[in-house]
Amino acid sequence: MKILFSPTSPYVRKCLVTGLELGLNERIALLPSQAHPIQRDRAIIAHNPLGKVPTFFTDDGQVLYDSRVICEYLNDLAGGGLFPAPGPARWAALTLQALGDGMLDAALLARYEDAARPEPLRWEDWKTAQLDKIETALAALDAAPGQLTGGAGRADIGSIAVGCALWYLDLRFADLGWRDRYRQVGAWYAGYGQRPAMQARWSL
Template sequence: MKIYFSPTSPYVRKCMVTAHELGLADLIELLPASAHPVTRDASIVANNPLGKVPTFITDDGQVLYDSRVICEYLNALGHGRLLPAEGPARWEALTLQSLGDGILDAALLARYENNVRPQALRWPDWVAGKIDAIHTSLAHLNQHPELFAKDFHLGLLTIGCALWYLDLRYPELAWRDNYPALAQASAATLARSSMAQSWSL
């Protein structure tokens, strides 16, 4: 198996943490990639018309994207330990995955606005709206620490990757200070060996 890889992509990290949890990480070859919203990487586009990472190639040559599809594939390959098969627990895990992905979407869009768009064209209100979406999401998690008391699943994994990315790119948000119940509840998730891993080419 192969994955187009960027060490700072939270979506690639989500896939690799999933693979580590399932004992599959050593079976995945990391392929160099330079995904960018403007200067697109032709090697990625050749396999994924969206030109995004993660792009994943199975052992039989099937190409998968995005992170949700890749993680579900890995979970199936690893006998389904990270996603409940049915019932309310499944929908809760998938909803938390959507919340984590939404935090990441907002964080990345704000970062692109501030770092990719020419300064004269930047829209501060857009950035403020995305940062507010991050805060309201963190506030929701802060109000529901019981979500982290469940068996570890793909939703909690995604939230963990989102918090990792906020530490990496938005330390000024000081989410641990501003959302102490979330900080306490998520500590065990962030301390998992899979979350502590780093990968490089």
Template sequence: MMQLFYASTSAYVRKVMVCAQVLGLADAIAWLDSAAHPVERDERIAAFNPLAKVPALRTHHGLCLYDSRVICEYLNTLSQGTLFPATGDARWQSLTRQALGDGLIDAALLARYEFSARPEEKQWQNWADAQLKKVTAALAEIERQVSQFSQQPDDIGLIAIGCALGYLDFRFATLNWRDSYPLTAAWFARFDAHPAMAATRPHV
């Protein structure tokens, strides 16, 4: 059985969990709880990933894989899935959308860490504001593209974007992003209702 260190609050872990659900592999993974933190290192995770970050997977054969991009592609290959288009423009579009979703998560995480992980005297509001500007730029690009999106989690780029939007709901509810991006809001309402998304929503 595969083993995966995870955290229920991580949008990157949620990407892996959604892929595992869609690909029918969730029951083939032992989900190992962890205490991932940007400052307080969890050495249990480091046994799989020297960076001590989740998600971190050990395969059936003992190979350790990280991060979410690598793990998702491994699961897709293992199950002969179609979440990653094989060739052509469709592949590059999917991978770029994954980068957009991951970049949105990155920026949101950095903004959150500025106030949740740093001592008050070291916090920098301009840094957090700059990260949130990246969030709004990513949302604007999603709004521009969203009419082309499938309503199913059948593509790694859309899964990444869906998990990013779910993270904003979880950690940045006060942004009220739906007010400014109505097309994205309508798409996400349908996308997030899929069983694989509903089963993996973040919780404390």
């Protein structure tokens, strides 16, 4: 199996964390890529018309994207339990995944506003609105920490998505200081972030 890789892509990381939790990472080869929201990589587009990472290649030649599909494929391949069986636990895990992915979408849009948009065209209100999505998501998690019960001992697709979102906030928005305002989330991540899969670092 192969995955188009970027060391700072939180969605690539989400797939690799999932693979490591399932014991599959040694079977996943990392391929270099140059994904960019403006200078689109034609080598990626040849396999994924969206031109985005992660793009994943199965051993039988199928191409999968995005992270939600890739993570579910890996869980099925390993016979894992990161996606609960149909029922309340599954819908809770998938909803938590959607919240984590939504935080990442907002963080990436805020990041692109500074890193990809020419300075004369930057829209500060747009960036502020994206960061506010992160604030309201963190506030919702902090107000109902039961969504993250189990601490470092729990791993499902929801906790992985939120964990990768918090990793990306620390990487790109270190000055956000989210732990000061959302102490319940911070306490959970202090434990969850110590999981071997969350501590792992990947490079080509």
